[in-house]
Amino acid sequence: MRTILQRVQHASVTVEGEISGKINHGILALVGFEPEDTNEDFEWITKKIIQLRIFNDENHVMNLDIQQTEGEILVVSQFTLHAATKKGNRPSYIKASKPDLANEQYEKFLQILENNFKAVQKGIFGADMKVELLNDGPVTIFIDSKNKE
Template identity: 85%
Template sequence: MRVILQRVQRASVEVEKEIVGKIQHGILALVGFEPEDTIEDFEWISKKIIQLRIFNDHNHVMNLDIQQVIGDILVVSQFTLHAAVKKGNRPSYIKASKPDIATEQYQTFLSVLEKNFKPVQRGIFGADMKVELLNDGPVTIFIDSKNKE
């Protein structure tokens, strides 16, 4: 599982000219799945999202997590996080889960995240989404459950 986390002042996702998810201060999480991802991957990533200290304290040092700043999370599925670009100029998405598997993975991940946090805002899996955000910092972090660095 791969995730791009962006600390945001605000973020929203629109489908067919309708806002389907919206947050103010918090984290926009773009998530991509591969067939080998398991519940352990979802739990590890969920814990990272909730516990990463990427918000500023009163000294302007990134020392606080999403819970401490009473922030929100917006989760958007994005299979392109598994793009392979080594060969040629057209990205290959062969490593990404197929839609039927990824749909289930997305729902399971959301359940795990909400079990440990609170209800999150979300995009619509497989929809043509328009994501708007105001990155705060900017702070953008890449996490890969298969490469825990």
Template identity: 60%
Template sequence: MIVVIQRVSESSVKIDGKVKGKIGKGLLLLLGIEDADQQEDIEWLSKKIVNLRIFPDENEVMNRSILDIGGEILLISQFTLHASTKKGNRPSYIKASKPDFAVPMYEKFIETLQKDLEKPIETGVFGADMKVALVNDGPVTIIIDSKNKV
């Protein structure tokens, strides 16, 4: 699993012109799933995200997690994170999981993340054409690949 984490002061996702998910201060997560991903990737990544200390403390040092600040999460599925650009100019998405595998993994990730965050999260819709808006706070953007956890 690959996740792009963006610290935001606000973020939202629209589908067919209607707001599907909206948050204030917190994290926008863009999640890519591949066939090699397993439950342990979900669990590790979820714990890493909720404990990642990227919010400022009273001294403006990034020393607080989303749990510490009571922030919100907006999760968006994004298969293009697994794009291969080695050959030519047209990305290949062969590494990205097909919906029959990816949808259940995405749903398990939502469930695990909500449990670790100890409250519901906002989401987009898997496979939908989504319009994502955000105000990146910092800016702070971090990329984590669960295959690089060791």
């Protein structure tokens, strides 16, 4: 599982002109899945999202996690996180989970995240989503559950 986390002042997802998810201060999490991903990956990423200290304390040092700042999380499925660009100029998505499996993985990940953090909003899996955000910092972090750095 791969995710890009962006610390945001606000973010929203619109599908067919309707807002499907909207947050104020918090994290926009773009998430992509591959067939080998399991609950262990989902739990590890969930823990990272919730405990990552990327919010400023009173001294303007990134020392607080999202729970300490009473932030919110907006989750958006993003299969393009598994794009392979080594050959040619057209990305290959062969490593990404197929839509049916990816939807199951997305729902399972959301269930785990929502069981551990209450302020979660989401996009609509497989929809043509328009994502709007104001990146705060900017702070953008890439996490891969198969490459735990």
